[in-house]
Amino acid sequence: MTANSSEPPDAAPIMILGRAFWGARTLISAVELGVFTELAQGELTLAQLRGRLGLHERGARDFLDALVALGMLHRSGGLYSNTPATAYYLDRAKPTYIGDLMELADDRGYRSWALLTAALRTGRAQSRETAGGEDLFKSMYTDEEAMRRFLRGMTGLTLPTAKAIAAAFPFEKYSTFLDVGGARGALAVQLAEAHPHLTGGVFDLPQVRPLFAEYVTEHGLTHRLSFYSGDFLTGPLPQAEILVMGHVLHDWDLETKRLLLRKAYEALPERGALIVYETLIDDDRATSAPGLLMSLNMLVDTQGGFDFTGAECVEWMLEAGFTSPSVTQLPALDGMVVGIKGTR
Numbered sequence: 001m002t003a004n005s006s007e008p009p010d011a012a013p014i015m016i017l018g019r020a021f022w023g024a025r026t027l028i029s030a031v032e033l034g035v036f037t038e039l040a041q042g043e044l045t046l047a048q049l050r051g052r053l054g055l056h057e058r059g060a061r062d063f064l065d066a067l068v069a070l071g072m073l074h075r076s077g078g079l080y081s082n083t084p085a086t087a088y089y090l091d092r093a094k095p096t097y098i099g100d101l102m103e104l105a106d107d108r109g110y111r112s113w114a115l116l117t118a119a120l121r122t123g124r125a126q127s128r129e130t131a132g133g134e135d136l137f138k139s140m141y142t143d144e145e146a147m148r149r150f151l152r153g154m155t156g157l158t159l160p161t162a163k164a165i166a167a168a169f170p171f172e173k174y175s176t177f178l179d180v181g182g183a184r185g186a187l188a189v190q191l192a193e194a195h196p197h198l199t200g201g202v203f204d205l206p207q208v209r210p211l212f213a214e215y216v217t218e219h220g221l222t223h224r225l226s227f228y229s230g231d232f233l234t235g236p237l238p239q240a241e242i243l244v245m246g247h248v249l250h251d252w253d254l255e256t257k258r259l260l261l262r263k264a265y266e267a268l269p270e271r272g273a274l275i276v277y278e279t280l281i282d283d284d285r286a287t288s289a290p291g292l293l294m295s296l297n298m299l300v301d302t303q304g305g306f307d308f309t310g311a312e313c314v315e316w317m318l319e320a321g322f323t324s325p326s327v328t329q330l331p332a333l334d335g336m337v338v339g340i341k342g343t344r
Protein backbone atom coordinates (compact mmCIF):
# COMPACT_ATOMS: atom_id res chain seq x y z
CA MET A 1 0.00 0.00 0.00
CA THR A 2 1.33 3.49 -0.85
CA ALA A 3 1.84 6.23 1.73
CA ASN A 4 -1.38 8.21 1.13
CA SER A 5 -4.70 8.81 2.93
CA SER A 6 -5.95 5.32 2.00
CA GLU A 7 -3.21 3.75 4.13
CA PRO A 8 -4.90 2.01 7.07
CA PRO A 9 -4.25 3.43 10.54
CA ASP A 10 -1.66 1.71 12.73
CA ALA A 11 -3.20 -1.33 14.45
CA ALA A 12 -0.34 -1.74 16.91
CA PRO A 13 -1.69 0.47 19.77
CA ILE A 14 -4.99 -1.45 19.71
CA MET A 15 -3.27 -4.81 19.59
CA ILE A 16 -0.91 -3.91 22.41
CA LEU A 17 -3.57 -2.38 24.70
CA GLY A 18 -6.01 -5.19 24.03
CA ARG A 19 -3.53 -7.65 25.50
CA ALA A 20 -1.84 -5.34 27.99
CA PHE A 21 -2.67 -7.87 30.72
CA TRP A 22 0.12 -10.08 29.28
CA GLY A 23 2.68 -7.52 30.39
CA ALA A 24 0.94 -6.97 33.74
CA ARG A 25 0.88 -10.71 34.38
CA THR A 26 4.57 -11.00 33.45
CA LEU A 27 5.46 -8.35 36.03
CA ILE A 28 3.24 -9.92 38.69
CA SER A 29 4.84 -13.34 38.12
CA ALA A 30 8.29 -11.75 38.38
CA VAL A 31 7.32 -10.22 41.73
CA GLU A 32 5.79 -13.51 42.89
CA LEU A 33 8.91 -15.49 41.87
CA GLY A 34 11.25 -12.98 43.51
CA VAL A 35 13.17 -12.06 40.33
CA PHE A 36 13.99 -8.55 41.57
CA THR A 37 14.88 -9.71 45.07
CA GLU A 38 17.37 -12.26 43.64
CA LEU A 39 18.91 -9.67 41.34
CA ALA A 40 19.29 -7.21 44.21
CA GLN A 41 22.21 -9.42 45.34
CA GLY A 42 23.99 -8.87 42.00
CA GLU A 43 23.67 -9.55 38.26
CA LEU A 44 23.06 -13.15 37.15
CA THR A 45 23.17 -15.23 33.98
CA LEU A 46 20.08 -16.94 32.57
CA ALA A 47 21.21 -20.30 33.95
CA GLN A 48 21.89 -18.87 37.41
CA LEU A 49 18.53 -17.08 37.56
CA ARG A 50 16.69 -20.17 36.31
CA GLY A 51 18.31 -22.23 39.04
CA ARG A 52 17.58 -19.73 41.82
CA LEU A 53 13.96 -19.13 40.77
CA GLY A 54 13.18 -22.76 39.91
CA LEU A 55 12.06 -21.96 36.35
CA HIS A 56 11.54 -24.53 33.61
CA GLU A 57 13.88 -24.11 30.66
CA ARG A 58 11.09 -23.61 28.12
CA GLY A 59 9.78 -20.17 29.20
CA ALA A 60 12.68 -18.80 31.22
CA ARG A 61 14.55 -16.92 28.49
CA ASP A 62 11.41 -15.40 26.97
CA PHE A 63 10.17 -14.43 30.43
CA LEU A 64 13.38 -12.65 31.43
CA ASP A 65 13.86 -11.02 28.03
CA ALA A 66 10.23 -9.87 28.07
CA LEU A 67 11.02 -8.13 31.38
CA VAL A 68 13.99 -6.47 29.63
CA ALA A 69 11.74 -5.34 26.74
CA LEU A 70 9.13 -4.09 29.22
CA GLY A 71 11.75 -1.92 30.94
CA MET A 72 11.79 -3.90 34.20
CA LEU A 73 15.27 -5.48 33.83
CA HIS A 74 18.57 -4.69 32.11
CA ARG A 75 20.62 -7.29 30.25
CA SER A 76 24.22 -6.71 29.26
CA GLY A 77 26.79 -9.28 28.11
CA GLY A 78 24.41 -12.11 29.02
CA LEU A 79 23.93 -10.84 32.60
CA TYR A 80 20.54 -9.73 33.92
CA SER A 81 20.23 -6.92 36.46
CA ASN A 82 17.58 -4.71 38.04
CA THR A 83 16.82 -1.22 36.76
CA PRO A 84 17.24 1.53 39.38
CA ALA A 85 13.44 1.54 39.86
CA THR A 86 12.99 -2.24 40.22
CA ALA A 87 16.00 -2.38 42.58
CA TYR A 88 14.40 0.31 44.75
CA TYR A 89 10.73 -0.74 44.65
CA LEU A 90 10.65 -4.49 43.99
CA ASP A 91 13.39 -5.93 46.20
CA ARG A 92 11.39 -7.58 48.99
CA ALA A 93 14.21 -6.97 51.46
CA LYS A 94 14.00 -3.17 51.17
CA PRO A 95 11.64 -0.93 53.19
CA THR A 96 10.75 0.76 49.87
CA TYR A 97 9.20 -2.49 48.49
CA ILE A 98 5.85 -1.93 46.71
CA GLY A 99 5.43 -5.42 45.21
CA ASP A 100 2.52 -6.16 47.55
CA LEU A 101 0.46 -3.85 45.33
CA MET A 102 1.14 -6.13 42.35
CA GLU A 103 0.21 -9.19 44.41
CA LEU A 104 -3.04 -7.46 45.40
CA ALA A 105 -3.78 -6.74 41.73
CA ASP A 106 -3.34 -10.46 41.16
CA ASP A 107 -5.38 -11.56 44.15
CA ARG A 108 -8.38 -9.24 43.80
CA GLY A 109 -7.96 -7.12 40.68
CA TYR A 110 -7.93 -9.75 37.94
CA ARG A 111 -11.06 -11.44 39.19
CA SER A 112 -13.12 -8.26 39.63
CA TRP A 113 -11.91 -6.69 36.39
CA ALA A 114 -12.92 -9.78 34.43
CA LEU A 115 -16.47 -8.67 35.32
CA LEU A 116 -16.07 -5.04 34.19
CA THR A 117 -18.66 -5.39 31.42
CA ALA A 118 -21.24 -6.60 33.94
CA ALA A 119 -20.34 -3.68 36.24
CA LEU A 120 -20.78 -1.25 33.34
CA ARG A 121 -24.20 -2.70 32.50
CA THR A 122 -25.53 -2.89 36.06
CA GLY A 123 -23.60 -0.14 37.87
CA ARG A 124 -22.97 -2.70 40.59
CA ALA A 125 -19.77 -3.84 42.32
CA GLN A 126 -18.50 -7.24 41.18
CA SER A 127 -15.78 -8.25 43.66
CA ARG A 128 -16.30 -11.34 45.78
CA GLU A 129 -16.67 -9.16 48.90
CA THR A 130 -19.05 -6.56 47.45
CA ALA A 131 -21.16 -8.26 44.78
CA GLY A 132 -23.99 -8.68 47.31
CA GLY A 133 -24.05 -4.95 48.15
CA GLU A 134 -21.72 -5.12 51.18
CA ASP A 135 -19.33 -2.41 52.43
CA LEU A 136 -15.99 -3.49 50.89
CA PHE A 137 -13.93 -3.06 54.04
CA LYS A 138 -16.32 -4.54 56.57
CA SER A 139 -16.88 -7.52 54.27
CA MET A 140 -13.18 -8.07 53.42
CA TYR A 141 -12.04 -7.65 57.03
CA THR A 142 -14.03 -10.72 58.14
CA ASP A 143 -11.23 -12.71 56.47
CA GLU A 144 -7.97 -12.01 58.33
CA GLU A 145 -5.71 -13.13 55.46
CA ALA A 146 -7.63 -11.09 52.85
CA MET A 147 -7.39 -8.05 55.12
CA ARG A 148 -3.62 -8.50 55.54
CA ARG A 149 -3.07 -8.85 51.79
CA PHE A 150 -5.20 -5.77 51.13
CA LEU A 151 -3.48 -3.61 53.73
CA ARG A 152 0.00 -4.70 52.59
CA GLY A 153 -1.09 -3.74 49.06
CA MET A 154 -2.16 -0.30 50.35
CA THR A 155 1.37 0.24 51.70
CA GLY A 156 2.67 -0.46 48.17
CA LEU A 157 0.11 1.90 46.65
CA THR A 158 0.94 4.74 48.99
CA LEU A 159 4.65 4.59 49.70
CA PRO A 160 5.86 6.66 46.70
CA THR A 161 3.15 9.27 47.32
CA ALA A 162 3.86 9.32 51.06
CA LYS A 163 7.51 10.18 50.40
CA ALA A 164 6.44 12.90 47.96
CA ILE A 165 3.94 14.42 50.44
CA ALA A 166 6.54 14.36 53.22
CA ALA A 167 8.72 16.55 50.97
CA ALA A 168 6.00 18.74 49.41
CA PHE A 169 3.93 20.00 52.37
CA PRO A 170 5.17 22.59 54.95
CA PHE A 171 5.01 20.26 57.96
CA GLU A 172 7.33 22.56 59.92
CA LYS A 173 4.32 24.82 60.57
CA TYR A 174 2.43 22.07 62.43
CA SER A 175 3.05 19.59 65.22
CA THR A 176 0.28 16.94 65.03
CA PHE A 177 -1.32 14.94 62.22
CA LEU A 178 -3.80 12.13 61.80
CA ASP A 179 -4.15 9.93 58.72
CA VAL A 180 -7.85 9.11 58.41
CA GLY A 181 -8.24 5.63 56.89
CA GLY A 182 -4.46 5.43 57.20
CA ALA A 183 -4.31 1.60 57.08
CA ARG A 184 -1.01 0.14 58.39
CA GLY A 185 0.56 3.59 58.67
CA ALA A 186 2.64 3.86 55.48
CA LEU A 187 2.13 7.62 55.26
CA ALA A 188 2.32 8.14 59.03
CA VAL A 189 5.74 6.41 59.16
CA GLN A 190 7.11 8.45 56.25
CA LEU A 191 5.93 11.72 57.84
CA ALA A 192 7.36 10.77 61.24
CA GLU A 193 10.70 9.72 59.73
CA ALA A 194 11.02 12.87 57.61
CA HIS A 195 9.84 15.30 60.34
CA PRO A 196 11.11 14.36 63.80
CA HIS A 197 9.10 17.15 65.49
CA LEU A 198 5.75 15.62 64.38
CA THR A 199 3.57 13.26 66.39
CA GLY A 200 0.46 11.68 65.00
CA GLY A 201 -1.19 8.50 63.98
CA VAL A 202 -3.85 6.67 62.08
CA PHE A 203 -7.63 6.57 62.47
CA ASP A 204 -9.08 3.38 61.02
CA LEU A 205 -11.47 0.48 61.67
CA PRO A 206 -10.59 -1.51 64.85
CA GLN A 207 -9.56 -4.63 62.87
CA VAL A 208 -6.60 -2.67 61.44
CA ARG A 209 -5.00 -1.95 64.84
CA PRO A 210 -2.73 -5.06 65.09
CA LEU A 211 -1.37 -4.53 61.57
CA PHE A 212 -0.64 -0.88 62.36
CA ALA A 213 1.07 -1.95 65.61
CA GLU A 214 3.30 -4.44 63.75
CA TYR A 215 4.27 -1.97 61.03
CA VAL A 216 4.96 0.94 63.37
CA THR A 217 6.95 -1.30 65.74
CA GLU A 218 9.07 -2.52 62.79
CA HIS A 219 9.90 1.14 62.13
CA GLY A 220 10.64 1.92 65.79
CA LEU A 221 8.03 4.67 65.96
CA THR A 222 5.58 3.47 68.64
CA HIS A 223 6.49 6.45 70.87
CA ARG A 224 5.37 8.96 68.22
CA LEU A 225 2.53 7.25 66.32
CA SER A 226 -0.78 6.05 67.82
CA PHE A 227 -3.79 4.20 66.50
CA TYR A 228 -7.32 5.58 66.97
CA SER A 229 -10.09 3.09 66.22
CA GLY A 230 -13.43 4.15 64.94
CA ASP A 231 -15.85 4.26 62.05
CA PHE A 232 -15.75 7.48 60.08
CA LEU A 233 -19.20 6.81 58.62
CA THR A 234 -20.89 6.84 62.01
CA GLY A 235 -18.73 8.87 64.39
CA PRO A 236 -16.70 12.08 64.48
CA LEU A 237 -13.00 12.24 63.56
CA PRO A 238 -10.36 12.74 66.25
CA GLN A 239 -8.66 16.13 66.34
CA ALA A 240 -5.24 17.01 64.95
CA GLU A 241 -3.70 20.07 63.29
CA ILE A 242 -3.41 18.16 60.01
CA LEU A 243 -5.87 15.54 58.81
CA VAL A 244 -5.03 13.38 55.79
CA MET A 245 -7.41 11.36 53.62
CA GLY A 246 -5.56 9.24 51.08
CA HIS A 247 -7.40 6.97 48.66
CA VAL A 248 -10.34 7.28 51.04
CA LEU A 249 -12.77 9.69 49.37
CA HIS A 250 -12.68 7.66 46.14
CA ASP A 251 -14.13 4.62 47.96
CA TRP A 252 -17.46 6.39 48.51
CA ASP A 253 -20.39 8.01 46.71
CA LEU A 254 -20.67 11.79 46.47
CA GLU A 255 -22.88 12.18 49.53
CA THR A 256 -20.36 10.27 51.69
CA LYS A 257 -17.41 12.18 50.20
CA ARG A 258 -19.14 15.42 51.24
CA LEU A 259 -19.93 13.99 54.70
CA LEU A 260 -16.27 13.02 55.26
CA LEU A 261 -15.04 16.46 54.18
CA ARG A 262 -17.50 18.12 56.59
CA LYS A 263 -16.31 15.82 59.39
CA ALA A 264 -12.71 16.75 58.64
CA TYR A 265 -13.59 20.44 58.73
CA GLU A 266 -15.35 20.00 62.09
CA ALA A 267 -12.44 18.07 63.62
CA LEU A 268 -9.73 20.56 62.58
CA PRO A 269 -8.75 23.52 64.74
CA GLU A 270 -8.73 27.01 63.23
CA ARG A 271 -5.83 27.15 60.67
CA GLY A 272 -5.68 23.34 60.57
CA ALA A 273 -5.06 21.66 57.19
CA LEU A 274 -6.73 18.82 55.31
CA ILE A 275 -4.58 16.92 52.79
CA VAL A 276 -6.50 14.77 50.34
CA TYR A 277 -4.44 12.59 48.01
CA GLU A 278 -5.78 10.45 45.19
CA THR A 279 -4.96 9.37 41.65
CA LEU A 280 -6.57 12.56 40.39
CA ILE A 281 -8.22 12.73 36.98
CA ASP A 282 -7.13 15.68 34.80
CA ASP A 283 -9.76 18.45 34.77
CA ASP A 284 -10.56 17.81 31.10
CA ARG A 285 -11.03 14.06 31.83
CA ALA A 286 -9.04 13.22 28.70
CA THR A 287 -5.47 12.28 29.52
CA SER A 288 -5.28 10.76 32.98
CA ALA A 289 -5.66 7.07 32.21
CA PRO A 290 -4.42 6.04 35.71
CA GLY A 291 -7.07 8.22 37.40
CA LEU A 292 -9.89 7.14 35.09
CA LEU A 293 -8.96 3.46 35.40
CA MET A 294 -8.73 3.84 39.18
CA SER A 295 -12.29 5.12 39.03
CA LEU A 296 -13.39 2.02 37.10
CA ASN A 297 -11.60 0.00 39.77
CA MET A 298 -13.90 1.67 42.30
CA LEU A 299 -16.86 0.70 40.09
CA VAL A 300 -15.98 -3.00 40.16
CA ASP A 301 -14.93 -2.98 43.83
CA THR A 302 -17.13 -0.61 45.83
CA GLN A 303 -20.80 0.32 46.15
CA GLY A 304 -20.68 3.96 45.03
CA GLY A 305 -17.02 4.96 44.83
CA PHE A 306 -15.49 6.97 42.00
CA ASP A 307 -12.38 9.03 41.39
CA PHE A 308 -12.46 12.71 40.57
CA THR A 309 -10.59 15.73 39.23
CA GLY A 310 -8.64 18.23 41.30
CA ALA A 311 -11.25 20.88 40.40
CA GLU A 312 -14.10 18.70 41.72
CA CYS A 313 -12.26 18.12 44.97
CA VAL A 314 -11.63 21.86 45.32
CA GLU A 315 -15.36 22.51 44.84
CA TRP A 316 -16.36 19.96 47.54
CA MET A 317 -13.76 21.34 49.94
CA LEU A 318 -15.04 24.89 49.43
CA GLU A 319 -18.59 23.64 50.14
CA ALA A 320 -17.33 22.07 53.38
CA GLY A 321 -15.90 25.47 54.41
CA PHE A 322 -12.19 25.16 53.54
CA THR A 323 -10.27 28.22 52.35
CA SER A 324 -8.77 28.37 48.83
CA PRO A 325 -7.90 24.67 48.36
CA SER A 326 -4.90 24.06 46.10
CA VAL A 327 -4.04 21.12 43.85
CA THR A 328 -0.49 19.76 43.43
CA GLN A 329 0.48 16.88 41.14
CA LEU A 330 3.00 14.65 42.92
CA PRO A 331 5.87 12.72 41.29
CA ALA A 332 4.16 9.29 41.45
CA LEU A 333 0.61 8.77 40.12
CA ASP A 334 -1.23 10.73 42.79
CA GLY A 335 -2.03 14.40 43.29
CA MET A 336 -2.83 16.20 46.54
CA VAL A 337 -5.47 18.76 47.33
CA VAL A 338 -4.86 20.88 50.42
CA GLY A 339 -7.55 22.94 52.18
CA ILE A 340 -7.08 25.17 55.22
CA LYS A 341 -9.71 25.90 57.86
CA GLY A 342 -9.91 29.71 58.17
CA THR A 343 -6.82 31.61 57.02
CA ARG A 344 -3.17 30.80 57.63
Ligand SMILES: C[S@@+](CC[C@H](N)C(=O)[O-])C[C@H]1O[C@@H](n2cnc3c(N)ncnc32)[C@H](O)[C@@H]1O
Pocket residue numbers: 137154155157158180181182183184186203204205208230231232233245246247248251
Ligand atom coordinates in the same frame (compact mmCIF):
# COMPACT_ATOMS: atom_id res chain seq x y z
C1 LIG B 1 -8.35 2.37 50.05
S1 LIG B 1 -7.75 2.25 51.67
C2 LIG B 1 -6.57 3.57 51.72
C3 LIG B 1 -5.52 3.36 52.75
C4 LIG B 1 -4.45 4.45 52.85
N1 LIG B 1 -5.00 5.73 53.19
C5 LIG B 1 -3.66 4.52 51.58
O1 LIG B 1 -3.77 5.52 50.86
O2 LIG B 1 -2.93 3.57 51.30
C6 LIG B 1 -9.10 2.89 52.64
C7 LIG B 1 -8.86 2.86 54.13
O3 LIG B 1 -10.04 3.35 54.79
C8 LIG B 1 -10.31 2.52 55.92
N2 LIG B 1 -11.76 2.54 56.19
C9 LIG B 1 -12.73 2.03 55.40
N3 LIG B 1 -13.93 2.24 55.97
C10 LIG B 1 -13.70 2.89 57.13
C11 LIG B 1 -14.56 3.39 58.14
N4 LIG B 1 -15.88 3.24 58.05
N5 LIG B 1 -14.00 4.05 59.20
C12 LIG B 1 -12.64 4.20 59.29
N6 LIG B 1 -11.78 3.74 58.33
C13 LIG B 1 -12.31 3.09 57.27
C14 LIG B 1 -9.85 1.15 55.46
O4 LIG B 1 -9.65 0.26 56.54
C15 LIG B 1 -8.58 1.48 54.69
O5 LIG B 1 -7.47 1.53 55.54
